[in-house]
Amino acid sequence: MSLYIQKYGGTSVGTLDRIKAVAAHIASTYRQGHRVVVVVSAMGQQTDELLEMALKLSSNPSQREVDMLLTVGERISMSLLSIALNDLNIPTVSLTGSQSGILTDNNFGNAKINRILGDRVRRGIEDNKLVIVAGFQGMSEDEKEITTLGRGGSDLTAIALTHSLKADRCQIYKDVDGVCSADPRLVPTARVIPSMSWDTLSNLTWYGSGVVHNRGVHLAKKYKIPLEIRSSFNLETHGTLIGSVKPVEKAVVHALTHRKDLAWLRLDSCDSSKIPEILSFLFTQGEHPLFIQQNSGDAGNWVELVMSQHAVIKFERYVKASHDSSSLRVLAQNLTCVTAVGDGFWQEPKVIEKALQSLGKPTVLVDCKNNVLNMFMQHGNLEEILGRLHKALIEA
Secondary structure, rough: EEEEEEEEEOOOOOHHHHHHHHOOOOOOHHHOEEEEEEEEOOOOOOOHHHHHHHHHHOOOHHHHHHHHHHHHHHHHHHHHHOOOOHHHHOOOOEEEOOOOEEEOOOOOOOOOEEEEOOOHHHHHHOOOOEEEEEOOOOEEEEOOOOOEEEOOHHHHHHHHHHHHHOOEEEEEEEOOOOOOOOOOOOOOOOEEOOEEEEHHHHHHHHHHOOOOOOOHHHHHHHHHOEEEEEEEEOOOOEEEEEOOOOOOOOOOOEEEEEEEEEEEEEEEEEEEEEEHHHHHHHOOOOOOEEEEEEEEEEOEEEEEEEHHHHHHHHHHHHHHHHOOOOEEEEEEEEEEEEEEEEEEEOOOOOHHHHHHHHHHHOEEEEEEEEEEEEEEOOOOOOHHHHHHHHHHHHHO
């Protein structure tokens, strides 16, 4: 019997009707003779609703208490799904992250998984039960505190369980048909990509695509875990397979992604030795810069970085608390980064030329690697910009 790990996102279990539909699909997999472990997210926008309640009570709530609050969402969806499956005569057991033995560090809000014990999960499988695990959460190994893994962390839960349980398949069910060549809400001609490499998906998620949790993709890449990204609404589609893809010696753009509301910052009197410390701090905040570079000149050394505007205030506090001579300046705000992800850009610079010409507006910063082209610009009509790029780079 194969062991399947199936993960269902918030939209997939957003209503009781959706939970019934998901339960029927899971039951079908189970009745085919497969062993199944299901990871679920909170229903719909419940995580945002819970966080909004906390922020109405305090502008700066304790992150420990926020984690305790937010983990309620997955407990609700796992219990309801278990009830629905029991009604279909499927034996189940639902487990929280801590009950599943998902042990983390003590970084509330963005905890790292240290290891997974999984004793109760394995026991449930051995007892021929369908195991349902609450995603997004765990327990700190030393302090025994409830922690969360960061937004979208249920993907990470599923991929980590796949590795820990040595499962045969990891299926991530979303509200889209697979990984698309651009956001289909902005680019109607975007198409589902049948297969792609872990590297390509990692770059897409790092630079803005929310289709899969970036840390989960990194884990899948590290342990060579094949993934299936599929639709829970359109079960007939095959989705996107993530794994090894044979390289082709030509320049190619696989997909476009984007991030909005970015700030370009300059940290004066700062050299490259501070970059690891900066990155470590930003990680604890669930933030990563899209660009970071150290420069030197007559005025000394400085570091420039582009990051989310919403994280700037906390970063300013961090700089002031570091007690050194560094000072922070904002070079530009309200930036958008449009990213082309592919391969061979340096081999055939014509692709870069075509991309920059297709933007239709000037850039304030360009960062190009062999497989990633980041184009930073002031806010424009994102739908038009992505449409032009998609037509020139992907549809052509």
